[in-house]
Amino acid sequence: MGDRTRTHTGAAGRAVTAGRPDSVRNVALVGHSGSGKTTLVEALALTAGALNRAGRVEDGATVSDHDETEQRRRRSVELSLVPVDWEGHRINLLDTPGYADFVGEVRAGLRAADAALFVVSAAQEADAVAGTTRALREECAAVGMPTAVVVTHLDTARTPFDELTRICGRIFGHDDPDAVLPLYVPVQGDEGPDGHAPLTGLTGLLTQRVFDYSSGERREGPPSDGQRGPLKEARDRLIEGIIAESEDETLMDRYLSGDGIDVATLFDDLERAVARGAFHPVLTAAPAPEGARQGIGTVELLDLITRGFPSPAERVLPAVTSQDGTPRPFPVRDAAAPLLAEVVKTSSDPYVGRISLVRVFSGTLRPDATVHVCGHGLGDPGGRTRPDHEAEARVGALSSPFGKQQRPLDSCAAGDLACVSKLGGAETGDTLSENGEPLLLEPWTMPDPLFPLAVRAHGKADEERLSQGLARLVAEDPTMRLEQNQDTHQVVLWCMGEAHTEVALERLRSRFGVRVDAEPHRVPLRETFASRAAGRGRHVKQSGGHGQYAVCEIEVEPLPPGSGVEFVDKVVGGSVPRQFVASVEKGVRAQAARGVASGNPLVDVRVTLVDGKSHSVDSSDAAFQTAGALALREAAADTRVALLEPVAEVGVLVPDDYVGAVMSDLAGRRGRVVGTEQATGERTLVRAEVPEIEIGRYTIDLRSLTHGTGRFDRAYARHEPMPPQLAARIRETAESGSKSG
Incomplete structure (x- = not known):
């Protein structure tokens, strides 16, 4: 790949062939927060000639020009697209957020991509790297995404390169850690006063050539005598790993018999193994040294992307159906075929309005064309879906983003990505055909948001x-999920965590001009x-003219859970006239809805009307409603x-x-563990019943407890009596609130 013998210009190379899916590479960069994904994207753009040495293009845009929320928070919170050209290929780099709250953006990026680059920082502790990387690896594995690993921040390493490679081998390789091996090994300079050694170059293991960047230029040469011994051991292991994944069964026999295998054959087998997700090469990269035109390892990465990652024409794509659910064959992935595209992300611009990031799977998308927009929502494990919808929409302007800039496009052909302005009411996940x-593309699943944010208008x-x-x-x-809770009368925005809620509040203010205040979330x-x-x-009231007179006597008894409120009439002798029995019931039910002790609805009781008194003139419907409420x-x-x-x-x-820490934590939340099940990948599913009041922040707490590797789902089971001491505190709070009101 990058260490084959050929010359690189460091610019766009040959002209990109328009309209050919095999000339496109869609790559999602994933990794833990702070791993350096955006910096790596800038370094790749610089090497490809999309940026100058100042990190800018002619119009002044930079890759880092993102949403103002991102600039303020100093971390990515949404998916961004940076297209670059390299050696006759269009490479769409999809920079995804690394923080767990924004996993929806990661899934959108993976939906738009055909391969993933895992960016792993050596500057972070091994446990933190392992936890987040494992969670992201599961995201990629769920959609069958080919992957490679890029190690960053070796100049400030806390975790050595070899240790990171072993960690990734355990996470990616499962039973075969030899499927995750370095393709290049780092060359580092002398240690400085801080104990860190700068990255100065790379050594390609297959060709045993050293690429030295220490002078500011990429220079190629042979390894030194002192490097040859360690390189041979790493090279032999890499060759064995490639041969083990080769589709040519004769290679292993040739290798074991001592026959030499030429480097070109090894590269070809490596590229095929990477493209089908059977092998995960490990590389390293760093920003360009002072005065250099190329980042360290960026040429090698761009070559890996163009040669080793699959094109859109090679990827297995989502199932396609007609609107009635009948399976349909996938259209030919060609620019001249019928249109089939998908909205993978939706955002708002205060000047342009709604902008849709669209992945074109087949055909060609053009401005001013009329397309059919059809959506059956985004499913999730909790069974939540958006309503089916469809409409005809006119395609607005097409553009290719670069930071906050949008560059106009004449069209977007099969395999490519583009931003579309003002695409009717299209939402994320909608199909364009x-x-x-x-036609409809099978929707991708989104995680169920489990962190509640109750909001009210500021003014x-x-x-x-x-x-x-x-x-x-x-x-x-x-x-995000919006709930209008009928029991607590709160507007609740369900999010993925605290960072997600902060971004939501900021976007409400900056994008939509709405100021809201957060308030404590109440469980029903x-x-x-x-x-x-x-x-x-x-x-009984007398006030001149007609008064008010109603007396009723009731008996109340508890019922089994789930019974609601049952009303029984046992009045004899007409002490409560027949026409007012319903009034008593109405008053009882109204009071039950308001509650009798803490302001919460009364349930699971039988109320029996046994006696009462009336007045021929002063009794009324309103009077008996009031009497029924008073009796309850x-x-x-x-009692x-x-x-x-x-x-x-x-x-x-x-x-x-x-497992032990989680079960102990659940017990501390008054939870009852009801069972455990062994799951795949050395994981356990712990099933428990936990009061909802105890798990409002469980998303955050579980993430902290398990270093980001745990996940959970929840479903309402029933209502149960609350411990008396806790119930007493809630009643006191309700009483003090009513007095202050």
Whole structure:
């Protein structure tokens, strides 16, 4: 690849062949936060000639010109696209966020890509690298994504290159760590006063050539005598790893018999193994040294991408159906074929409006064309989907992004990516196809957001824009879910974590002009009677003319969970006229909905009307409603009212090493472990029942407890009595709130 004998210009190379999927490479850069993905993208763009040495292009844009939220937070929070040209290929570099809250952006990037570069920082501790890398590896494995590994920050390394390679071997290789081996080994200079050694070059193991960048130019030469011994051992292992993954079964026999295998054959087999995801080469890279035109290792990376990663024509793509769900053959992946494309990301620009990042799988997308937009939502493990929708839409301007700049395009052909402005009501995950024969691509799954953020409008002016702003925010980001809770009367935005909520609030303000205040999220509690009780409601008022007169007597008894509120009429002798029995029931149910002790709905009781009194003139519907409510409150005062809390069924999937810590943590949350199951990849699924009030921050806590490797899902199970001491505190809070109000 990069160490084959040929000359590089460091610029775009040959002209890109337009409209050919085999000349396109779509690559997602994934890695933990702070691993240097964006810096690497800039270094690749510099080497490819898309940037000058100042890191800018003619119009002043840089790769780092992103959303103002990203600039303020100093980390990527959304997917960005940087296209570069290299040796006759268009390479679309998809820079994904590294923080776990933004896994939805990672999945969008993987949907748009055909291969992934794992960026791993040597400056971080091994445990942190292993945890995040394992989680991201699972994301790639779920979609069958070919991958390579790039090690960064060797000049400030806390974890040596060899140790990082072994970690990646355990994560990527599973039973065969020899499927993850260095293709190049780093060459480092003398240690400085801080104990760190700068990266000065690379040595290609197959050709045993050293690429030295220490002078500011990429110079090639042979290894020194002192380098040959260690290189031979690493080279032999690499060759054995390549041969083990080769489709040519005769290579192993030739190798074991001592026959020499030429380097060109090894490269060809390596490239095929990488493209089908059977081998994961490890490289290293660093930004360009002072005055240099190329970053260290960037030529080698660009060559790996163009030669070793699959083109869009080679990748297995999502299933295609007609609108009624009938399977359809995938259209020919050619620029002249019928259009089939997908919106992989949606964002808003304050000047341009909605912008859709579109991956074209087949055909050609052109400005001003009319396309069929069809969506059946993004599914998730929790069963949440967006409504089916379809419409005809006119394609706006096409552009290719570079930071915050948008460069106009005449068209976007099969295999390529483009931004489309003002694409009707298209949302993330929608399929674009020809009007005459609408098609649907199988949707990708999104994680269920499990971190609640309750919001309210900051002021009167914000109330009018709040619902529209929240709706647009959720339409752009499928990892958010909006809930209007009928029990707590809160507007709840479900997110992936604290960083996700901060970004949501900032975007509401900056993009949609809506200011909101966060408030504590409340879980929907219930009340019920702990024992039988009786109550008498007397509502008698005299105020000249018609007064108000109603008396009713009730008995209340608890019912099994899930029974709701049952009303029974046992009045005899007409003490409560027939027309007012329904009024009593209405008053009882209204009071039950408001609660009798803590302001939470009363459930699972039978209320029996046994007696009462009326007046021929002063009795009325309103009077008996009031009497029914008073009777229920009096009955509650004569017995203990139990507070019920929702309990969730929780499934926690963690590596085996963390099972004990997770079970102990769940017990501390008043959880009951109901079982464990062995899962794939040395992981365990812990099933438990946990009060929902205890898991509001569980997304964050589990991530911390398991170094980012744990995940969980939850589903409502039932309401159960809350411990008396906790219930008492909640009642006190409710009473103090009502008094202050």
